[in-house]
Amino acid sequence: MQTDVLLKADNIVKCFYEPVKFQVLKRVSLEVKRGEFLALVGKSGSGKSTLLYVLSTMDTEYEGSLIIKDTLLTNKKQNDLAAFRNEHIGFVFQFHYLLPEFSALENVMIPALKLNKKSKEEVEIRAYENLKLLGIHEQALKKANKLSGGQQQRVAIARALINEPSIIMGDEPTGNLDSKNTQVVFDIFREISKEKGQTIIAVTHDDDFANHCDRIIEMMDGKIINQ
Amino acid sequence: MASYINNRISQIHLTSNIRQTIVAMLGVIFGISMYVFMTGFMTGVNNVQNDLAFSSLAHIRVYNDRPADNTNIASKVFPNSVINLHNAKIIKYTDGIKNSNTILDALKSQKDITGITTQVNINVFFKNAGNKVNGSVSGVDVVNENKVFNTSKYITEGNWNELKQRTDGIFVAVDLAKNLSLKVNDNLNILTSDGISKNYKVIGLFKTDVASIDKSKAYININAARQLIGANQTYVTDIQINIKDYNTTENVINKIPPIIPFKTESWQMANQQLVAGSSLRDIIAIAVSLVILLVAGFGIYNIMNMTINQKIREIAILKAMGFSGQDVTQIFLTEAVVIGFIGGLIGLGFGYLIANLVNKIPFEVAGLHNLPMAYKLKDYILAFMFGLVTTFIAGFIPARKASKIDPVTIIRG
Ligand SMILES: Nc1ncnc2c1ncn2[C@@H]1O[C@H](COP(=O)(O)OP(=O)(O)OP(=O)(O)O)[C@@H](O)[C@H]1O
Numbered sequence: 246m247q248t249d250v251l252l253k254a255d256n257i258v259k260c261f262y263e264p265v266k267f268q269v270l271k272r273v274s275l276e277v278k279r280g281e282f283l284a285l286v287g288k289s290g291s292g293k294s295t296l297l298y299v300l301s302t303m304d305t306e307y308e309g310s311l312i313i314k315d316t317l318l319t320n321k322k323q324n325d326l327a328a329f330r331n332e333h334i335g336f337v338f339q340f341h342y343l344l345p346e347f348s349a350l351e352n353v354m355i356p357a358l359k360l361n362k363k364s365k366e367e368v369e370i371r372a373y374e375n376l377k378l379l380g381i382h383e384q385a386l387k388k389a390n391k392l393s394g395g396q397q398q399r400v401a402i403a404r405a406l407i408n409e410p411s412i413i414m415g416d417e418p419t420g421n422l423d424s425k426n427t428q429v430v431f432d433i434f435r436e437i438s439k440e441k442g443q444t445i446i447a448v449t450h451d452d453d454f455a456n457h458c459d460r461i462i463e464m465m466d467g468k469i470i471n472q
Numbered sequence: 473m474a475s476y477i478n479n480r481i482s483q484i485h486l487t488s489n490i491r492q493t494i495v496a497m498l499g500v501i502f503g504i505s506m507y508v509f510m511t512g513f514m515t516g517v518n519n520v521q522n523d524l525a526f527s528s529l530a531h532i533r534v535y536n537d538r539p540a541d542n543t544n545i546a547s548k549v550f551p552n553s554v555i556n557l558h559n560a561k562i563i564k565y566t567d568g569i570k571n572s573n574t575i576l577d578a579l580k581s582q583k584d585i586t587g588i589t590t591q592v593n594i595n596v597f598f599k600n601a602g603n604k605v606n607g608s609v610s611g612v613d614v615v616n617e618n619k620v621f622n623t624s625k626y627i628t629e630g631n632w633n634e635l636k637q638r639t640d641g642i643f644v645a646v647d648l649a650k651n652l653s654l655k656v657n658d659n660l661n662i663l664t665s666d667g668i669s670k671n672y673k674v675i676g677l678f679k680t681d682v683a684s685i686d687k688s689k690a691y692i693n694i695n696a697a698r699q700l701i702g703a704n705q706t707y708v709t710d711i712q713i714n715i716k717d718y719n720t721t722e723n724v725i726n727k728i729p730p731i732i733p734f735k736t737e738s739w740q741m742a743n744q745q746l747v748a749g750s751s752l753r754d755i756i757a758i759a760v761s762l763v764i765l766l767v768a769g770f771g772i773y774n775i776m777n778m779t780i781n782q783k784i785r786e787i788a789i790l791k792a793m794g795f796s797g798q799d800v801t802q803i804f805l806t807e808a809v810v811i812g813f814i815g816g817l818i819g820l821g822f823g824y825l826i827a828n829l830v831n832k833i834p835f836e837v838a839g840l841h842n843l844p845m846a847y848k849l850k851d852y853i854l855a856f857m858f859g860l861v862t863t864f865i866a867g868f869i870p871a872r873k874a875s876k877i878d879p880v881t882i883i884r885g
């Protein structure tokens with residue numbers, strides 16, 4: 246039986262030890278439901294990115310526990326986590342990281358090819374559709390390092406969507422986009438959360454964007470002050 | 473098995489920075505081609521050396537060894553007594569091998585033997601009028617001598633097989649003939665240590681390029697030699713044996729002694745300087761080649777390390793998207809192995825080319841015309857394997873490092 250809660254973080258504590266010991270996350274607890282579209286806001290330096298890295302399973306050095314899809318992910322092996330991310334988590338980085346030598350289309354295809362559940366042709370068609378959805382299908386065959394910042398960001402979003410993951414995490418996914426494209430991305434997120442029940446957690450500084458989400462979580466000094 | 477996407481990533485890495493790939497490949501090409509060339513050259517030199525040696529040396533020689541040191545024979549019988557013996561006369565010992573047929577029959581049953589010839593070697597003076605030169609005349613079994621020593625190859629004038637019928641004929645080494653002012657069809661007088669003198673007709677000349685032989689040797693029919701010293705029809709001084717692989721003389725010799733009461737000597741025992749020379753050359757060739765391969769391997773290691781440092785962010789992204797450590801290792805190892813494989817193949821071709829060019833360099837010494845070179849498939853295969861192993865190791869270390877990259881520390885910046 247699948248519970249309604251997709252992600253459950255419990256008392257997450259995260260410290261950095263360089264250059265001096267510094268506690269970034271102070272006993273953060275959080276529950277996110279399936280199909281929820283969530284905005285994570287807060288001042289710069291409040292720990293939003295840090296929290297997102299923990300929730301995305303990339304950061305494994307924290308205290309507390311993390312459960313996604315009823316799977317306890319805390320203390321799992323790196324390779325198991327990688328496989329889990331590949332299938333269940335889509336991530337859009339704050340600094341849109343693409344593979345520079347690959348075309349936009351291939352960048353989008355890579356997570357699906359890695360998952361290896363669909364044929365290369367199917368993956369290619371889907372990847373192209375995703376690019377079209379974001380209005381950059383005309384750049385599909387361009388190398389990633391030849392694209393503008395906003396175009397790269399949209400490719401990164403298309404890539405995060407390709408495996409239809411249960412949860413998509415975006416660290417300022419619309420940070421480089423104009424208001425029109427921001428609206429496009431918002432509409433896509435809105436639709437997939439509603440239609441396909443995919444969960445979205447997006448860090449944003451855009452109040453308008455945040456206000457239209459299902460829920461806003463506000464952070465300050467490593468704590469959730471408002472949810 | 474490497475997945476499609478891993479291979480595709482390796483491929484993109486290799487092709488998108490073609491210059492770096494070529495530089496890495498050049499290291500392998502250089503290493504492999506030098507390896508192939510060096511071993512070919514050294515083997516070539518060894519072969520020439522052996523050819524020269526085996527023109528007068530069989531792989532195994534059976535002969536009647538002189539008795540042991542008999543200068544103080546009495547003390548051997550009475551070891552504890554003081555005996556003074558001056559001008560001791562040793563009773564004449566048996567010379568040569570009297571009854572060679574039984575021995576030959578026994579030898580012929582040995583499997584590894586490819587050729588046997590018998591000789592009656594006699595130390596003589598060669599005389600032409602006033603000129604007198606000492607040397608040795610070899611009474612030979614004409615057909616078998618040619619089988620074992622390839623004698624006809626060294627004939628510069630005359631027909632080797634003529635010696636079969638001509639018991640009065642003699643083949644003389646070129647320098648010896650020159651010293652005695654002899655030409656073909658001239659007469660040559662031979663004087664043995666027992667004072668017997670006989671005339672022969674020069675029916676041919678030969679040149680081995682071994683100076684000591686070219687100055688002092690002549691061939692006559694074995695029966696003529698027996699006549700000359702008054703020996704019976706089965707008398708021989710040496711039995712010369714060739715075997716399949718001249719490096720395995722020991723095996724063959726170990727099988728022979730029980731049959732034969734005479735001394736059996738391998739070419740290695742008789743010519744230890746040859747063995748030493750050839751082993752030393754082998755060691756040099758291997759050492760130089762390994763150093764070259766090591767340098768090439770180090771080059772690949774450096775370039776792979778550089779690549780991985782350049783691509784550290786990409787590696788982090790791949791891992792963030794779900795690629796495992798093994799995937800990353802595989803991606804970079806594939807790149808190294810592809811570089812090793814293609815570089816190795818080109819290196820083999822290039823090495824063959826260099827070997828061919830060097831092989832054409834004129835070198836007019838000791839019967840050679842060009843620098844010697846051997847082209848052995850085994851060396852080429854070995855070079856290729858070494859190249860692959862080197863690139864594999866050189867690629868594995870940086871690839872392992874790449875697989876351990878923690879994505880979040882890189883992505884956080
Ligand atoms: N690698 C690190 N080592 C030490 N301290 C770090 C490291 N990364 C982040 N921090 C600190 O942790 C705190 C939270 O950083 P984080 O990146 O999570 O902020 P943020 O909320 O995402 O800010 P922004 O909105 O500017 O992206 C900051 O004070 C930052 O200086």
Ligand SMILES: [Mg+2]
Binds near residue numbers: 293294295339416
């Ligand atoms: Mg941030």
